[in-house]
Amino acid sequence: MHRMIFRNRRPSMELTLRLVKRSLYAKFNSLNMKRSKKDSSAQPFGPAHPTTEAAAASPLAHDLAALLTHEDVDRARDRWEVRHARWTERRSKILGRLSVLWLLVGPGVLVFLGENDAPSMLSYSATGARFGIGFFIPFVVLTFAMGLVVQEMTVRLGAVTHRGHAELIFDRFGRFWGFFAMGDLLLGNFLTLVTEFIGIRAGLGFFGIRPVVAVGAGLAVVFAVITTGRYWTWERITMGLAIFNALFVPAAILAHPDWSAVGRSLVTWSPRPHGDAFDILLLILAVIGATVTPWMIFFQQSAVVDKGMQPRDISAGRFDTLLGALLAALFAVATILATAPLFHHGINASQFEAAQFAEALEPWIGHVGATLFALGIFEAGIVAAIAISTSSAYAFGEVLRTGHSLNRPLREAWPFYSTLLGSACAAAALVLIPHAPLEFIVLIVNVIAVLAMPPALAFLLLLVNDREVMGEYVNGFWDNAAAIAVTIVLVCAGLGFGIATVIHMS
């Protein structure tokens, strides 16, 4: 009931103040919220932040300052910037609107450019090298449209509930289903992280850099970015790195693609791929897995929460997500175009790894083009390593109910940062172990992402249709129709793969 009061009364500042004052130090114990009695983790004065706990027990509990954390203050600073930009909007509409968008873009751009990661770029490269300009160009654009449908829901969930995805699943579905969802996420994230470090190693390997140095450099970047202790700084640095995904565009231009063929393929979805049906299906699954994955859901929702977005920001969040999808689709298509010369010259790229694509492309796109391609693979690995390890850390912190914000200093949220760095270090170490089954991991990582997606989408759909959680922001008819269509496509793709595999084996 209390939750409904919060939900139904959107961000009136007066009500906010009234409710916070009431909630924080007067009524927490007695109201008891809508907690399940079975949920032992949700204690009235559960694993609170020490400052808060001390304040609540203190005779000076009325001191609001004692209840606020570093995280709250940093988030309030971000909110003030947005409020000020909105005020500017009243005077100068264009300038104000641009300021608001500049402040609120981030999670959507990061999630899509993060998903243009090393194995994804490898999948796009493989489609370009094996099938040239044709079916896969519009298909990639379609997969990003599917991703957009999914990610828009996470923006709403995060902005309305101020809770991460893992936390909501545990709260609403209980530990049993929560641990299943976390199992899918953490397995997929770890395997994907390994492939990111393979990409980092391969990208820098093009320049003759030793694997240990390359992987160490990747880890150093991940570490450097999180030491800022501020979500905003982390987001801007990571976005600054992510924009280097655009390196695939000049590489594509240097490949001198037939632009009329590109236009025709977008309209007619042809020429269609020919060859071994199982290989084509595997590639289709890999391309889907390169765009729609569970970590994206968890990451964007948590990032929206950490950024402090509110329901009023949902339209800007949608713009952010659309911008991310458009940029990522553009760079993915550019990767296909950059590697299309391999198809036209009959080069067998079926066993190529990331850096080998750059080396093989050098005769057609020149040394500059090949260098850009290799740097692009390195960038894709770095940005995804940052985003995916952060996604694991957010989910871990939400489930354990410990601090899980990039606005917290290292000493205050050490379990969060330890998970982030620990997962990155473990993946990096695996890449350096001689004879580790890296080929096996690369083969299965995108396929696992596709297979794990339907349950993740089911949880997302149930949550975003939960009126008790979302209030007036529940999915509409068309939102549900689009999301269900995406789920059906993913289930069918997975089942098709399973049937093809069984036939292939027998």
Next chain:
Amino acid sequence: MERQGELQGSHVKTSHAKVGASAGSFESGAEKGRKPDLKDPNVVLSLLEADQVVAAKQRMHFGRRNLSISVRVMLWALRIYVVAMLVIVLISAFQAIHSAP
């Protein structure tokens, strides 16, 4: 709705009046472009939604929803689907690697 009315009662209004004055002056400050004094907790609270404050989030959790039979069946079906498909993927990837020259 009853509870909402209760929250707007006189008791709450009293405490709100004190905070509101500070927030009001902050609002005008924000419009003039002045940097807010974030050492003032009232300013911080005025910028955040009630359930956005960490202390509030630590104490307030959504309760467990009742899962209908159809939802349970769907979740179990998807779980079985994932496990079965994972086994197939592992077998096929293992075969692909061992059949490679």
